[in-house]
Amino acid sequence: xxxxxxxxxxxxxxxxxxxxxxxxxxxxxxxxxxxxxxxxxxxxxxxxxxxxxxxxxxxxxxxxxxxxxxxxxxxxxxxxxxxxxxxxxxxxxxxxxxxxxxxxxxxxxxxxxxxxxxxxxxxxxxxxxxxxxxxxxxxxxxxxxxxxxxxxxxxxxxxxxxxxxxxxxxxxxxxxxxxxxxxxxxxxxxxxxxxxxxxxxxxxxxxxxxxxxxxxxxxxxxxxxxxxxxxxxxxxxxxxxxxxxxxxxxxxxxxxxxxxxxxxxxxxxxxxxxxxxxxxxxxxxxxxxxxxxxxxxxxxxxxxxxxxxxxxxxxxxxxxxxxxxxxxxxxxxxxxxxxxxxxxxxxxxxxxxxxxxxxxxxxxxxxxxxxxxxxxxxxxxxxxxxxxxxx
Amino acid sequence: xxxxxxxxxxxxxxxxxxxxxxxxxxxxxxxxxxxxxxxxxxxxxxxxxxxxxxxxxxxxxxxxxxxxxxxxxxxxxxxxxxxxxxxxxxxxxxxxxxxxxxxxxxxxxxxxxxxxxxxxxxxxxxxxxxxxxxxxxxxxxxxxxxxxxxxxxxxxxxxxxxxxxxxxxxxxxxxxxxxxxxxxxxxxxxxxxxxxxxxxxxxxxxxxxxxxxxxxxxxxxxxxxxxxxxxxxxxxxxxxxxxxxxxxxxxxxxxxxxxxxxxxxxxxxxxxxxxxxxxxxxxxxxxxxxxxxxxxxxxxxxxxxxxxxxxxxxxxxxxxxxxxxxxxxxxxxxxx
Numbered sequence: 094x095x096x097x098x099x100x101x102x103x104x105x106x107x108x109x110x111x112x113x114x115x116x117x118x119x120x121x122x123x124x125x126x127x128x129x130x131x132x133x134x135x136x137x138x139x140x141x142x143x144x145x146x147x148x149x150x151x152x153x154x155x156x157x158x159x160x161x162x163x164x165x166x167x168x169x170x171x172x173x174x175x176x177x178x179x180x181x182x183x184x185x186x187x188x189x190x191x192x193x194x195x196x197x198x199x200x201x202x203x204x205x206x207x208x209x210x211x212x213x214x215x216x217x218x219x220x221x222x223x224x225x226x227x228x229x230x231x232x233x234x235x236x237x238x239x240x241x242x243x244x245x246x247x248x249x250x251x252x253x254x255x256x257x258x259x260x261x262x263x264x265x266x267x268x269x270x271x272x273x274x275x276x277x278x279x280x281x282x283x284x285x286x287x288x289x290x291x292x293x294x295x296x297x298x299x300x301x302x303x304x305x306x307x308x309x310x311x312x313x314x315x316x317x318x319x320x321x322x323x324x325x326x327x328x329x330x331x332x333x334x335x336x337x338x339x340x341x342x343x344x345x346x347x348x349x350x351x352x353x354x355x356x357x358x359x360x361x362x363x364x365x366x367x368x369x370x371x372x373x374x375x376x377x378x379x380x381x382x383x384x385x386x387x388x389x390x391x392x393x394x395x396x397x398x399x400x401x402x403x404x405x406x407x408x409x410x411x412x413x414x415x416x417x418x419x420x421x422x423x424x425x426x427x428x429x430x431x432x433x434x435x436x437x438x439x440x441x442x443x444x445x446x447x448x449x450x451x452x453x454x455x456x457x458x459x460x461x462x463x464x465x466x467x468x469x470x471x472x473x474x475x476x477x478x479x480x481x482x483x484x
Numbered sequence: 485x486x487x488x489x490x491x492x493x494x495x496x497x498x499x500x501x502x503x504x505x506x507x508x509x510x511x512x513x514x515x516x517x518x519x520x521x522x523x524x525x526x527x528x529x530x531x532x533x534x535x536x537x538x539x540x541x542x543x544x545x546x547x548x549x550x551x552x553x554x555x556x557x558x559x560x561x562x563x564x565x566x567x568x569x570x571x572x573x574x575x576x577x578x579x580x581x582x583x584x585x586x587x588x589x590x591x592x593x594x595x596x597x598x599x600x601x602x603x604x605x606x607x608x609x610x611x612x613x614x615x616x617x618x619x620x621x622x623x624x625x626x627x628x629x630x631x632x633x634x635x636x637x638x639x640x641x642x643x644x645x646x647x648x649x650x651x652x653x654x655x656x657x658x659x660x661x662x663x664x665x666x667x668x669x670x671x672x673x674x675x676x677x678x679x680x681x682x683x684x685x686x687x688x689x690x691x692x693x694x695x696x697x698x699x700x701x702x703x704x705x706x707x708x709x710x711x712x713x714x715x716x717x718x719x720x721x722x723x724x725x726x727x728x729x730x731x732x733x734x735x736x737x738x739x740x741x742x743x744x745x746x747x748x749x750x751x752x753x754x755x756x757x758x759x760x761x762x763x764x765x766x767x768x769x770x771x772x773x774x775x776x777x778x779x780x781x782x783x784x785x786x787x788x789x790x791x792x793x794x795x796x797x798x799x800x801x802x803x804x805x806x807x808x809x810x811x812x813x814x815x816x817x818x819x820x
Contacts, residue, residue, distance in 0.1 A: 351730025352638020
């Protein structure tokens with residue numbers, strides 16, 4: 094789960110990391126008021142769950158409160174990498190004398206939390222990482238021992254020459270490490286970590302990604318979830334305990350298991366279709382899940398056919414079949430549905446499916462994908478003809 | 485033989501009285517696995533389907549000499565269950581539980597790093613050595629005993645591949661699901677190494693997916709260290725970057741961890757890559773065929789003494805192994 098910069102900063106400040114506080118505005122009017130309250134000059138920063146905001150024009154310096162209003166007007170509603178900006182953070186503008194980068198990621202290679210620090214921070218950090226990786230210093234921390242003081246000092250000395258700043262930065266690094274563990278982060282990042290005109294080290298930005306698997310023990314983080322920043326169908330899927338990602342194609346896919354779901358989507362593409370989604374109904378066999386899955390997919394007007402690929406292990410084919418029958422009764426789908434049920438209770442499942450008008454002819458994975466694509470083309474054609482007749 | 489589990493595997497089930505635990509204990513027992521004990525704190529002294537239940541893993545090991553543990557406990561208790569199993573003296577731990585926090589797993593991994601313990605998973609379907617033992621949730625009826633080793637990051641996709649192999653008459657030595665999380669105990673290379681050293685295994689299927697660079701490293705290993713043919717499959721070619729595709733580990737970050745990158749690494753290492761799971765048996769059959777003709781072509785060429793000796797030794801070893809297996813198969817057939 095991702096949280097916004099302003100939320101991440103709240104967690105930083107609570108942990109004792111020096112960061113400028115600010116206020117979140119949803120209208121230009123509000124932005125102006127907050128700018129007046131904080132005192133110009135201020136920064137106006139788009140709050141979206143995506144990197145590269147600065148480069149996209151989502152972060153602006155406002156010299157006056159009127160400027161703050163103008164920038165907020167431009168930024169609110171702006172599209173950044175497919176996401177609409179609905180909130181801006183108004184925060185005091187600091188005089189920047191140096192910009193560094195510090196971050197901790199869960200590193201799957203060393204299986205340890207790895208610090209990455211660089212004195213070449215700022216908006217070009219990705220380019221720095223790619224072109225001059227030697228400018229980024231890394232340290233894998235033993236997760237049982239934790240970050241020791243001398244390690245923090247060594248990392249900080251890669252960023253600053255002045256011992257006062259080295260001390261300040263090592264404190265921030267230690268606290269960042271604590272925050273990483275406290276909130277089950279998979280990534281925490283400060284970019285830039287700046288020094289201001291008084292020489293003080295300040296976290297000017299904050300990025301926080303939290304492990305979904307740990308949310309059960311982080312009720313306060315779960316409350317920070319911004320439903321406005323998420324795809325409505327993905328929210329519905331999460332509430333229905335389904336793993337779902339919306340895509341842009343014409344073939345709706347309902348599969349059990351993440352790997353098989355991806356492989357099924359790949360075959361859809363290979364045989365000339367486009368997957369409309371990733372959807373894993375998971376290992377349990379609750380028929381209601383199938384109904385929710387169908388409902389979410391049918392709400393997408395681009396979908397021209399629904400493809401079920403179920404390889405029963407824990408999942409029982411008869412349970413899925415019951416779910417499909419329920420979905421037909423409740424939702425009355427107008428697009429063709431192609432089903433392949435293999436594995437546990439396959440025969441019982443096939444029997445149940447006889448009562449609904451679906452295509453169950455395909456036996457293999459490749460066949461079922463080809464059938465779905467063929468039927469999608471057919472249904473798209475008949476819709477087009479109908480429209481022609483009506484016109 | 486087989487890898488990691490076999491007829492001598494004596495299993496303790498952690499979380500045996502839970503919904504998943506009791507269901508799969510039954511299925512494993514039916515398959516022929518020696519399930520010798522179960523553990524659920526507070527239920528020690530009771531029995532489940534004739535299997536004694538203990539309060540702790542240490543007690544279960546002391547009383548039953550269990551050497552392998554399988555974990556079905558809910559996510560908040562899974563890390564602790566792994567620590568307990570590791571401290572009890574079992575040598576192999578298979579954690580089926582899905583949804584264990586990754587940071588918790590980093591500590592677990594660090595803890596068992598220096599111990600003589602193999603952890604498989606978490607978030608995995610477990611493993612099966614057809615005809616010998618099954619630990620986890622892979623359906624036994626889709627498998628068949630034979631010479632193909634299967635290692636995969638996924639569950640149902642593995643079933644699809646295994647079923648395709650069985651359907652084509654190609655049996656398996658061991659099928660291993662290593663799990664879809666970011667921090668897992670056993671990786672591709674561990675399994676490839678085990679398959680390379682296992683006389684029953686003739687060829688290997690490696691099923692990867694987007695995220696991380698385990699597949700790329702495994703490909704390097706195959707090129708440098710393996711004599712047995714390996715066939716690959718990668719899922720997630722249509723996955724968009726930055727989005728978690730179900731598995732916690734299946735995320736493309738930036739430009740790394742993409743399916744293209746992995747397929748290219750496989751190609752570079754000479755690993756044929758199937759475009760669909762249904763193509764895997766064909767590629768395996770082809771690889772086995774090539775291996776035969778290669779062995780024939782190599783042996784008469786005598787270029788250097790040392791090399792020839794080595795090759796000759798290997799070839800005879802292989803022949804012996806093959807003979808043994810064909811004998812076994814013949815025996816089985818005659819029994820039927």
